[in-house]
Amino acid sequence: MSHRKTHFTLRTIASGLALSLALAASASAEVKLRMTIWSANEAHLKLFNGIAEDFKKTKPDVTVSFESLPFENYTTALTTQIAGGNAPDMAWIFETTAYDFVNSGALVPLTKTLSATPGYNLGDVAPSATERWSKGGELHAYPFSTSPFAVFVNNDLIKKAGAKTPAELIAAGQWTWPNAIATAQAVAKEPGKGGLVVRDFNYQAWQYLSSVWNAWGAAPWSADGKRCTLADKPMVDALGFIHDAIFTKKAIPGPGQNVDFFAGDAAMTITQISRASLLPKDKKFDWDLVPLPKGSAGDYAIVGQAGIGVLKAGKQPAEAAAFVAFMTNPANSAKLAQFFPSARKSLLNAEVLGKTNALLSPAQLDKVVVSGIETGKLMPGHTDFARLQQMVRSGLDAVWQPQADIPAATKAICAQIGPLLAK
Structure with a gap:
């Protein structure tokens, strides 16, 4: 081999090595973040991925992906x-398990x-929204969704059944639980149709019934x-009303009955x-949509x-x-408010929310x-909630x-959960 060929070969090898090292350095510099969420909608x-793409424009070496876990066993899958x-690296956390994640x-x-994030304005976030996510003056998770429960209504089914719509009842000052159940009962008499569905309850996730029993305090x-206050009069009265709506009036689908409001098969559903x-x-x-x-x-x-x-184990x-700072800044909070109402006081008005909704x-x-958001109470939550949830769910089987x-x-x-609560 001539000197010229040897020189060329070494130069080629050196060039290839430099390229390999550069690619390796580039690969090692790339950061891949993963966030678990419950929604696969x-x-x-599309909204989350759009925010992630915008973040990548500011930090080209960071890629964010979202992993959807089933809603029914989301927290179990995450833990x-x-x-x-x-x-x-990041996780969507339910309010019911907030105490567990924060206190642990x-x-x-x-x-x-x-x-420290420019333009973030943490002071704009309502203190009442951060209570469950804070400890020792530190915010441990950002409450990106503060979403009231409401009643979605199928006016077509209700009118067909000859019942009064919620809007009519509201106008007459008669939007009460007994009247709501009467409307649901009228629709449920039609074969294949349901009255009022408390979405995500399914006789398992009893905490969603708080959207009903809080009406009794x-x-x-x-x-x-x-x-434990489950045996107190307000809860006994509320459960008695719910039980009557299920088994006597047939206004709420019973155990084992699956009715989908969004497919057009129910008069009303309570959800966020x-x-x-x-x-x-x-x-x-x-x-x-009504209160x-x-x-x-x-x-x-x-x-x-x-x-x-943000998980320490990430x-x-x-x-x-x-x-997280980018995803929940003022601009992105306004985008998220289309589905997930913001805890930012500046975004809590119909004019601002209407721009994205x-x-x-x-x-x-x-x-x-x-x-x-201004007047609502949070869904029940407690330390060791998964254990409490299971114990209450099992005990409520006797009610259903x-x-x-x-x-x-x-x-x-x-009697069963009292000692656990008293700890």
């Missing part, structure tokens, strides 16, 4: 990933990162979380406005929350915290979303029988 994913050494130290404190435990994305695009039926009916305790509202937390906590009218946004002894069943539940 196309509209939600299994964490325990198995496959923790996501599993989450990276976010206050410093959010406060009922709660599963005391405000300090130390005493994030589920508006499930409404048929072709205006299959005339729908409405929860009035109960014996007067007007009330129930709010569900979801937080975004591989890139600093980069993950930076993405074409599905809902200003009146619906004002009466259901803004008013609900045609000839139930509700006082006896609720006393039995309190």
Whole structure:
């Protein structure tokens, strides 16, 4: 081999080595973040992925992906990933398990990162919205969704049944739980149709019944979380009303009955406005959105929350915290408010919400979303909630029988969970 050929070969090898090293350096510099979420809805994913793409424009070396886990066992799947050494960098956390995640130290404190982000304005976030996500003056997860429960209505089915629509009842000052159940009962008499569906309850996730029993001022435990109140009169009365609506009036689908409001098969459903994305695009039926009916305790509202937390067990906590700051900044909070109402005070008005929420009218946004967030109580939550949830669910099986002894069943539940609450 000539000297020239040897020189050329070495130069080629050196050049290839340099390129390989550069590619390796580039690969090692690339950051891949993963966030678990419960939703697999196309509209939600399109919104999230769009925010992730915008983030990548500011940080080209960071890629964010979203992993949808089934709603029914979301928290179990998430904690299994964490325990198995496959923790996501960020996670969507339900309000029911907020205390567990915050108090266990599993989450990276976010206050410093959010406060240091230009234009973030953490002071705009309502303190009442951060209570469940804070500890020791530190915010451990951002409450990106503060969403009131409301009633979606199928006016077509109700009118066909000759019943009064919620809008008519509201106009007459008669939007009460007994009248709501009367409307649901009328529709449910038609074969294949259901009355009122408490979405996601399914005789398993009993916490969603708080959207009903809070109308009686009922709660599963005391405000300090130390005493079981399931056997108290407000809860016994509320469960008695629900039981009658299920087994006597047939106005609420019974155990084992699956009725889908969004397919046009029920008069009403109670759920959060994030589920508006499930409404048929072709205006299959005339729908409405109204506040929860009035109960014996007067007007009330129930709010569900979801937080975004950065897992300490994740591989890139600093980069993950930076993405949470980007995802929940004022501009992106306005985008998210289309499905997930913001905890930012500046966004809590119908005019601002209406810019990104074409599905809902200003009146619906004002009466259901803004008013609900301002006055609503959070869904039940507690430390060791998964264990409590299972114990209460098992105990309520005795209530979901045609000839139930509700006082006896609720006393039995309190006897079981009382010692756990008192700890």
